[in-house]
Amino acid sequence: MKVGVIGAGAMGSGIAQVFAQTEGYEVYLCDINAELAAKGKAKLEKAFAKRVANGKMEEEQKDAILANITTGTKEICVDADLIVEAALEQMDVKKKLFTELMAICPADAIFATNTSSLSISEMGNGLDRPVIGMHFFNPAPIMKLVEVIAGLNAPPELVDKIMAIAKEIGKVPVQVHEAPGFVVNRILIPMINEAICVLEMGVATVEDIDAAMTLGAKHPMGPLALGDFVGLDIVLAIMEVLYAETGDSKYRPAAMLRKMVRGGMLGVKSGAGFYTHTK
Secondary structure (H helix, E strand, C coil): CEEEEECCCHHHHHHHHHHHCCCCCEEEEECCCHHHHHHHHHHHHHHHHHHHHCCCCCHHHHHHHHHCEEEECHHHCCCCCEEEECCCCCHHHHHHHHHHHHCCCCCCCEEEECCCCCCHHHHHCCCCCCEEEEEECCCCCCCCEEEEEECCCCCHHHHHHHHHHHHHCCCEEEEEECCCCCCHHHHHHHHHHHHHHHHHCCCCCHHHHHHHHHHHCCCCCCHHHHHHHHCHHHHHHHHHHHHHHHCCHHHCCCHHHHHHHHCCCCECCCCECCCECCC
């Protein structure tokens, strides 16, 4: 099966790796220009080289995975069987991309999106085929879960096909009916937002809030540290979707979250969030 992964950032390149390391799959890793796509593959190669040096991966395995990944723009997906879109989390960007892909990909190519919260039904509206959600979690090569989200027009056989593909690539799929935030982010992101509210109110410090949840609730990572790793801009974007879709005030983003994002304090990706991060 030939898989086009659209978006060569951390998420897209991780998804590309998952498919490329599975027998029977070839990957087209694409971005808005060939240079960005090549950069995504180069990051994988660098990470693999480090694993080889540490004795955690064989050189032959590294070479085989990289040989399964071809980089370029979306135009190389002319014979793709499956598209997994991992572009910007903006509805207009995704709709435009899928509209353009209709003219490039075969009529029977499956269109899937890695969106973390946006409407699958809206994304597929106006296309000649349904879009299905195939939501991986970061880092995609490690995290086992894939949320499979059926939009309004997704036939049962399409859901079954994506569930089967997810299992073939070593993931555990969970079928989800379309709803704002799906399952994981509907629960997880408001928890991070609530932790920010607790901090904003002066109830406890960053460190103590995280310690309370790791030691008192047995979470592997505190919610504020987790927010830094997810990306506070992503946390805000998902909260905005939940708030807009439901109209429920419990999903209103914390004022401190908005302020930090506006100030460029995004967490790990910017080097500073609730904690200071260095490479």
